[in-house]
Amino acid sequence: TATNKSVGIVQLMEKKVGKDGKAAYTHDLRELVVDGANNRLYVTGHSGEGSVLFVVDTQSLKVINTIPGLGNAKAPGLALDAKAKRVYTSNLLAEVVTVGTDSGKVEQRFKVSAEQPMNIALDPAGKRLFVTDQGSEMIRKYQASSSGFESKHPGQRVLVLDRTTGKELASIPTDAGPLGILLDAPRKRLYVTNRDGGTVTAYNSDTYKQVATYAVPTHPNSLALDAKKNVLYVTVKNGDSEPKGSEESVARIAL
Template identity: 85%
Template sequence: MYRNPLIRSATLALAVSLSLGAPSAFAADKATATPAASTAVQRKAVAQGLYELAYSAKQNAVFVASSGGFGDAAGPSQVLRLNPATLAVETRIPLERKAFGVVLDDASNRLYVGNTVDTSVTVVDTAQNKAIGTVQLMEKKVGKDGKAGYTHDLRELVVDGPAHRLYVTGHSGEGSVLFVVDTQTLKLIDTIPGLGKAKAPGLALDTKAKRVYTSNLLADLVVVGTDTGKVVQQYKISAEQPMNIALDPDGKRLFVTDQGLEMIRNYQAKSTPGFTSKHPGQRVLVIDRTDGKELASIPSDAGPLGILLDAPRKRLYVTNREGGTVTAYNSDTYKKVASYNVPTHPNSLALDARNNVLYVTIKNGEKDAKGSEESVARIQLGK
């Protein structure tokens, strides 16, 4: 099913679902955990097809990607600038291509937006509130059926502002890659192979160590040297469905959401010869990034996906898409300290560290009206 990367329909449906949190047939419609602080949550529906978001301390604004959704009822693709206190839409920044993943270089007033289905990145000027360029990461290829398509789709983005480099994962069952973009010239300067012949969801950057960490659905942790432009290490890890990654900046730990979805198991069984499921997932795996060894396994609510570490406060935040919750853990003891009820499908996270506020995109479920707007939640966190 996934052997030919030019067959876009089934592959793209999986890519958007497992990579960026589109609703799936296996997703629950109601939260299963009891919230610890529901009064701290405020929420607002803002647009169709919401995905990742970022908080800008410099602009004092929340920027959220809206793909507009798919089909006849789809809305426009745009980046929404939200008031961080009220979540009101202050500006709508139109885009020519659908918006999914984002990463912010706040010092440079740049928001980089992944155009998953077009294998490109749109550059948004956050001071001027407008798109200023597009970086095409790959050209279409013509398959045996005579139709042109992209061999890779996109997921996560990370940026090294001082070094003027943007890194983007390119998914493909035929061999995932890491794209490297010069943020001054807005040109693709390298395509690094070797991330594994499977989807590669996770991405984290350690600028000091000059390392990019990626995960794939073959249960690999693949490490790329930003100084060498090559894969420098690869380890088998115990997460069967490693998704997003959070990096401890002052230590050797990586926090990885191990999702545990039946849909992904089916993909793994069809795409990986001899695959046998050995772990149900639904946890956060803590690993040593120097050797890939498991340090801890933290039980989560159903379908953990997004993950964010607030290292100074020793807090780890996780979105649980099927559980409809955001859970907070002590990042030293790994104990759960709070749970926030944000049904239906909480997806991505951003943090206002100064004010200790967490922002969450929330996807609709199957019972929501087709074409209805999706939401952003604002969570005022406790001490």
Template identity: 80%
Template sequence: MFRHSAFRSAALALAISLSVGAPAAFADNAPAASTPAAVQRQAIAKGLYELAYSSTQNAVFVASSGGFGDDAGPSQVLRLNPATLAVETRIPLERKAFGVVLDDAHNRLYVGNTVDTSVTVVDTAQNKAIGIVQLMEKKVGKDGKAAYTHDLRELVVDSPANRLYVTGHSSEGSALFVVDTTTLKVINTIPGLGNAKAPGLALDAANKRVYTSNLLADLVVVGTDANKVVAQHKISAEQPMNIALHPDGKRLFVTDQGSEMIRSYMTKSSAGFTSKHPGQRVLVLDRTTGKELASIPTDAGPLGILLDAPRKRLYVTNRDGGTVTAYDSESYQKVATYPVPTHPNSLALDAKNNVLYVSIKNGEKDAKDANESVARIQL
């Protein structure tokens, strides 16, 4: 099991970077096309995390925590011009911003305030924050100090059903928060996501299922109609991160990061743990059984994942490799590599214009006060 206090500082950076396998089934037999000319990039602000593209507003929205420490900048959501990446509007926030999910039909962007265990609601038409949903209250620990028992990572929204789902991390029991987006109230907290960080989150609204992954190599399925965990499968990924669902209803794609930091911690802290696979791949799973259908090798440190099913394209951010890689989602062959150093993080797609947006974190060699970046890739 993961002890929360010990694992928090190391895994939180991974969790919000938004941070028992078979042999790889698909070799990278031919060099993939590298197309840096298709990439434009703009330094935006400190502490960039997730982003979203709004077709309604024709804008890119990106969360900026401002960073940490005495030289931290303001927390804000930045509205970017989708063609030039110029900042058009700065939307100030009271709390630090990390994960985001867009409800374009209702002109709302939901922003995860990871360290405050809350969600800020942004009106994308008015370009302003309109509320905060507190997901849980602080509890007093054995040391006499009040603190949140869970921190946050991913958010998904079911717009027609007026529901927002948010994963809450705790090594003593991760949970799924359910928010009514009409009242902006928490209506349920569903336990059972595992006693470990639960990085992955994906919604199948039509079939009333939420899929989550955790760092105990579990795929946990929540029934949004039953309001409880309805299935749990051991999977062949030691470090399952972000999830993408195929609309065929059968397949699930999950990044298996292969972080040496996490592997080292698990070896030291989890009795009997033996690493069986180096990760650095995307696993294709049967979402009903968790069975491995394919293993797709990636560049180092795969994290973010996005499926463009109509075009049969799967995109992956390789955090340590400094690239975004594109794959044919049917043959699983690599079709392109886009260099975006240092640490590409999350993805958003303008499906109409076939443009991919990427948030990019700085590395240790970048200036401490340097702004982080967003890249625009014309596919």
């Protein structure tokens, strides 16, 4: 960061020739999380033919494992419990899948009541898992193409789960298209980006009551917190009306 230059490149996969005769990468990349104490980087690679978890050594910048079994669907969510040596992922088969960081294998999977489980936030002090359930019509149409799928919930909420059993503990209504999620455990605040609503909503993480709404441009996406300064940063994706090639932005919210 001091020089604003690349210090290395990690090649997660190679291109393969598909049935159409064209070379392409086997997985799309979405989320990553760093385990600094153990020099590990975890990256979800999702694919309808089988999503995986890439494990990277952050010192050598080499892939040391590719863990299969995250589900034959897109796997958007990722959270790390370094103390318990667990990685949690979500997929669009309405599953939460748990991977052991020591075993390098899928150790648990359970169905959840969220039809479109997206990003995940972990309660470090308890058993709770917070999952955005997006409720996207586009995703619903994609899911409908799967045999036997029947939509039973419109989404647009945060689902609170017991991460050991998958049991639903609470359902928190959000604005349209909830996506990114971040838990500030010391301050008991849960923040959610609502991609289609153009807002960031804040909740008391104990009572699940909404305490604030912040309007941001177009499509709020991901979240990062400067806990020391109590400042929230929000990446903002361009909308369809933005000129092609225009720069995207980051919003700063002083909490």
